[in-house]
Amino acid sequence: MQLNPPTRSSSLRSKLSTAVCILLASAAPAVTPAVARADPPATQLDASLLIYGEHTRAKVVEPTVRVSRLFADGQTVSAQIGIDVITGATPSGGLPSGVSTTGPPGGDGVVSVTAASGGGGTGPSPADLPVTRFNDTRVALDADWQKPLGVLTPVVSGHFSRERDYQSIGGSGKLSLEMLHKLTTVTGGAGFNDDNVFPSGGTRAPLSDSTIIVGHDWNPKHVRGGLVGVSQILSRRWMIAVNGSRSLETGYLTEPYKVVSQMDPGSGLVVGQITERRPARRERSDILTSSVYHFLRDVLYLSHRYYWDDWGVRSNTFDLKYRHELQDSVYVQPHLRYYAQSPADFFRFGLVQGDPLPAFVSSDERLGPLRTATVGAMLGFTLPGTPGEWSVRAEYIRQFGKGHPDYVTGVQRDFNLFPPVNIGSLVVAYSLAF
Amino acid sequence: MRRMRRVALTLLLVGMTGGCATVQPWDRDLLAEKKMRFVPHPAVQAIDEHIYFSKEGSTGGQEVGGGGCGCN
């Protein structure tokens, strides 16, 4: 391959240009010099900022920067760094106390009752779920490489992240094969994570008082997974894909800080609490079906994911995005997402004191009967005069669930143990090729 | 679960037979656009996956062996 910017002209060239001008004079108006950029932009920069807030709970600020470089033979290498700053509160897993208190004891890592939604008085309401305050900063590094080799494209990725009580090291490899006039692409991949959990204050003993510490070592968690996918171009406008993945997690899968409350069999008031216990093994599977359809100018993205695992969690996720092109490279893209999950087998909002302890139990609402609904919109635009593309996305997420189980007693039967959470998020992203 | 597998397999076969109608190279103009991808905004998709991974009990769909965090 050879290319040269025009540096000099020869007499042959000038005679030729003149001859061309004479011949084309009748049709072509003033012939202006050719302009072409020989090398397409090889570097891409993507930056994003997430601002996320749950009403009365966690708040997150997360900037991320990614750089990609494309080489002459089609190889692409990318590197990304992201920082997650999380503050606020998260449910401890415990039940509402059922009694009024004068004020929160406070302190990091100690269960305290916050003054939550509305309810008069300065003290916490007896119906509120107890929460734990926390703050943490997570740093994540990702890198990947891919190279097209004819109809095959291998992709290799690596990941490293670290926060106060968790470290993750991961890697994956993927291979895509284009077939049948490049209309069908088959992909296979495998990945792993070798993570470690080292809770602040030490690892708590399971199903026990949360002050009993069994060690301060790192608790490993291993994940091994694979995926298979097929994508198909059905027409000039429409492409679909089906992907299936399965992974196996082993090791320390328990949430290190959450607790399970024990309620009095008669009054339902909280009389004690113990730490969680989850199985040391989790086998997860999912099937994801996606469709992308191009209308005259707009594009519709639809997807559905069915998920199940051997903890009993089953879920359906429906996602819809519609990209509507306005004029001049401005677009608006509304987004709807609906998620419904059925709880893990060992999920309990709380235990009744006196009943035999189950082998596994968790009150983590993320394993419970929950639904999430998301409504949002993204606006994509370019700023005239400056290079690069911008997008701004605002979303409202509402998470709620069935909070009236039949196994709670006394005053707990009056409370909604899964009150809705309102969440707002804002993402600003910028992309530049140079 | 077996039913879901059958549904997925059916979709797959439907997709592949639909693909018997070849799309000619000059008809691939729309398909070449940057927005014609299953994941049109990878950066935003990654943010979403992290958010929902930490708020819900499910994982997966697009990638394996990616980022881990203490949030689930």
Add this chain to the structure above:
Amino acid sequence: MASPCEVLVDCDNRDVAECALRIARDEAFRIEAKFSRYRRDNIVHAINEARGEPVPVDEETAGLLDYAATCHEISGGLFDITSGVLRRVWTFDGGDRVPPEGAVREALRHVGWHRVRWADRVIGMPEGMEIDLGAIGKEYAVDRAAGLIAAEVHEPFLVNFGGDLVASGSRRRQRPWGVGIDDPRRPGEAALYRIELHRGGLATSGDARRFVLHRGKRLGHILDPRTGWPVQDAPRSITVLTATCLESGTLSTLAYLKGAGAREFLVEQGAQFWIL
């Protein structure tokens, strides 16, 4: 034109695009009808069947013959529109049939622009000689069509007749036209290189599609008028960018005719080029 032709217009108005396409199509058909050597009712046929008699030509044909004469002169005789008769003895179908030496020598007796009398809009040549404007006809048609479209259409457009193309200017919002150079090893399947074209003409010469195999070597369809044989040791694919498609096509053909010296020739001419 014997190849797929397209016109791309960067606009939102279908009527404008159809207007541009119509202009390009009409001009392509007109030039094809007037200058194709396969037709029996045009000026080229009249010239080729004149049996030595002088033939007066119109202004446009004169322009093309002047251009061909200039190319013959500046290339030192390599570029020769009378070399078309050599195609009778060669078949470029990917097979390995080569003509016997005697047949080539016989055909060469009817090759040579220096034997043509061209002056004052009258052309005469010995019986048995033929002119073939195929080497420049397509690129000429591209530039002509672009010029006519530019008079009617003010949106950016690109005219592409079978791989010879010209772009009138940048697309909207200063975006370039993405042009791929065909991979000579897999013609029609993949683009090996991507050019961001804002304005100018591109033409490619090569042996990817029409060739013959001789002693394990691939020989393209462009014949050296001095030997009667295909050019030896030329690159697989030469793409040249200049202000017009005609100049690009002529330079890429001249470069190809230089065989192994193609790269050096193009560097000397100071043109932007890609050799794959």
